[in-house]
């Protein structure tokens with residue numbers, strides 16, 4: 001039966017509903033899976049701007065440390081946790097002293113960056129003494145190697161020489177090699193290219209006459225290999241954001257068996273509901289964003305305008321969760337949806353829910369207009385850790401209850417193995433996601449999730 005939109009309290013909208021219990025669960029599942037083959041997981045919360053409750057959920061799920069590419073976020077987290085912090089993007093020159101003070105480990109690929117960091121560590125590890133309980137003497141660095149994706153990293157045949165020079169710098173401890181794939185070039189991690197990384201580590205280690213313990217084998221695009229048991233031996237660290245936050249690997253955006261894809265949902269209120277033609281009337285030029293819009297004549301339709309715009313989230317990142325809702329487009333402040341097929345028809349003031357892709361999550365977490373409603377209920381059979389109190393609570397709105405789950409048509413049982421991810425099934429022409437463009441791929445099988 002079609003789910004109907006229900007009126008909600010008219011405050012604190014639009015809002016992200018954040019299921020901390022599901023994030024904790026997802027983190028625990030990925031950690032468990034990694035642990036079984038000797039792979040530690042660094043949780044990456046950057047899409048949430050290092051939201052402290054999200055980070056606490058990841059840590060309670062057992063991630064070994066937290067990674068972020070933005071130093072200000074990492075600095076904020078430094079004050080909240082003693083967990084190891086990894087800076088995923090090399091510091092800019094002016095950031096070097098603070099990076100040396102805040103981060104436990106930094107991914108880098110330039111000798112000049114390493115030299116600056118070495119200098120910062122030697123002159124007192126940044127601007128002031130390190131926080132209590134932290135090693136004062138050395139900063140760990142991981143040398144990034146480009147296995148073909150053409151974002152950061154040294155080309156493999158240049159890595160040996162650079163590693164020797166970096167390893168000789170005082171104050172720095174070169175602990176291993178890393179790579180990042182399926183980010184810019186869309187290159188897939190394979191046993192072959194990650195095996196090359198392990199071989200490179202072995203060669204470096206032999207050249208330096210000392211162990212290099214870390215082989216950091218990429219991001220959520222490596223989770224397919226982990227799940228399929230094809231991650232090459234020797235890879236012992238993965239840095240995981242989307243895999244935990246949205247419960248899917250990122251080569252083809254396949255849902256990970258046993259994980260939730262709906263830890264985040266976005267809700268917005270209907271401001272206007274009008275019966276109008278589907279074709280504009282008058283002479284046409286460009287829209288508010290300089291594009292020339294195209295329209296199909298579908299006759300007269302019920303059109304809802306929601307209080308959500310491109311300033312909050314790109315409309316192509318959203319997938320409606322109520323049956324009968326079709327997103328038509330958005331301007332800065334208005335999301336336009338065709339709700340003709342909704343049964344019963346919604347009313348002005350009703351709230352509609354949407355799932356988001358990674359870009360949508362990033363944008364919504366960045367918009368100052370999007371509120372956050374945290375939910376945290378115990379899950380059976382999952383270690384709850386000490387992340388947050390049980391029950392429902394709201395951070396920045398007066399509500400103390402959340403919208404009813406039954407309104408969300410895909411609220412997922414974590415045992416729903418292999419279901420298609422949201423990004424792959426948006427209306428044609430609506431979602432440019434990789435899954436839709438690159439053809440179909442076999443779902444990941446269940447296994448001991």
Ligand SMILES: Cc1ncc(COP(=O)(O)O)c(C=O)c1O
Pocket residue numbers: 044046069088089107180218219220221239240241242243250
């Ligand atoms: C260097 C690096 N490692 C890991 C990640 C995590 O990526 P993902 O969200 O695909 O797991 C990112 C991006 O957030 C990154 O830039």
